[in-house]
Amino acid sequence: MEGHRAIGQLAEHHLTGKARRAVQDLLGTETITLVSTWADEVLYPSTPEFKVTAPWHYVNSPSGLDHAQYVQQLTSQSIPNAYNALLTNLAILKDKSKPKAERAVALKFVVHLVGDVHQPLHAGHLEDRGGNSIKVTYRGKETNLHSLWDSGLLDYQGLTYFEMGQAYDHVPAPLRRQWQRDAPAQWLYESYVLSEQIYAQAAQDTTYGWAYFPEHGAQVKQRIEQAGMRLAGVLNEALK
Numbered sequence: 001m002e003g004h005r006a007i008g009q010l011a012e013h014h015l016t017g018k019a020r021r022a023v024q025d026l027l028g029t030e031t032i033t034l035v036s037t038w039a040d041e042v043l044y045p046s047t048p049e050f051k052v053t054a055p056w057h058y059v060n061s062p063s064g065l066d067h068a069q070y071v072q073q074l075t076s077q078s079i080p081n082a083y084n085a086l087l088t089n090l091a092i093l094k095d096k097s098k099p100k101a102e103r104a105v106a107l108k109f110v111v112h113l114v115g116d117v118h119q120p121l122h123a124g125h126l127e128d129r130g131g132n133s134i135k136v137t138y139r140g141k142e143t144n145l146h147s148l149w150d151s152g153l154l155d156y157q158g159l160t161y162f163e164m165g166q167a168y169d170h171v172p173a174p175l176r177r178q179w180q181r182d183a184p185a186q187w188l189y190e191s192y193v194l195s196e197q198i199y200a201q202a203a204q205d206t207t208y209g210w211a212y213f214p215e216h217g218a219q220v221k222q223r224i225e226q227a228g229m230r231l232a233g234v235l236n237e238a239l240k
Contacts, residue, residue, distance in 0.1 A: 002151070005037065009231065013169055018236075040057075060081070061074070067189055070188075082116050086114065093106040118224070119194040119223065132144050137208065147201050169228075
């Protein structure tokens with residue numbers, strides 16, 4: 001939750017005036033930061049109409065793919081996944097002929113899915129459910145590989161999403177623009193490459209001590225920065 005909200009806050013800092021007004025028109029009293037976790041919250045049984053969105057949060061791919069192979073495999077998948085769900089919801093958000101309520105829901109999914117595709121293990125393997133089935137020990141406590149990268153490494157920092165949003169908001173403008181030029185397939189390939197490294201390390205040892213965060217902290221930070229800047233970029237484009 002903290003990661004998604006930090007990404008939302010970063011994006012809010014970099015919206016154009018026009019995009020900011022459009023977001024406010026669609027969300028009312030809510031903000032990008034606050035709706036960033038909505039897509040997870042509606043997966044609960046109380047909202048059965050969103051049950052079909054469960055596969056929208058990840059993309060499964062086999063190991064050992066280079067960039068061209070990965071993009072081909074990603075773009076040819078017909079089953080629902082985070083990549084095609086993101087593109088579909090972006091198209092709805094851009095379409096001003098769509099009902100306002102439908103565009104508001106699409107906006108909430110876009111905000112969340114941009115975050116998901118930047119978390120490496122949302123681009124993991126089917127057989128281990130993106131690392132959920134890989135049990136690990138982190139600083140003496142049992143968890144799983146997916147959860148460690150979803151929240152454990154963020155929690156270790158001891159920062160709120162607001163503090164992360166402030167601390168991470170120092171990306172140089174040229175780098176920010178470079179990240180924003182990259183297409184969503186590239187975002188997922190970056191996550192896939194990181195996931196392959198994470199899996200390889202876990203294959204050697206699943207007991208991690210204090211050194212795990214210093215080893216991976218810069219990667220965690222960069223993925224949040226990239227997600228925040230890219231979310232701002234796609235919203236500025238979609239709502240111009």
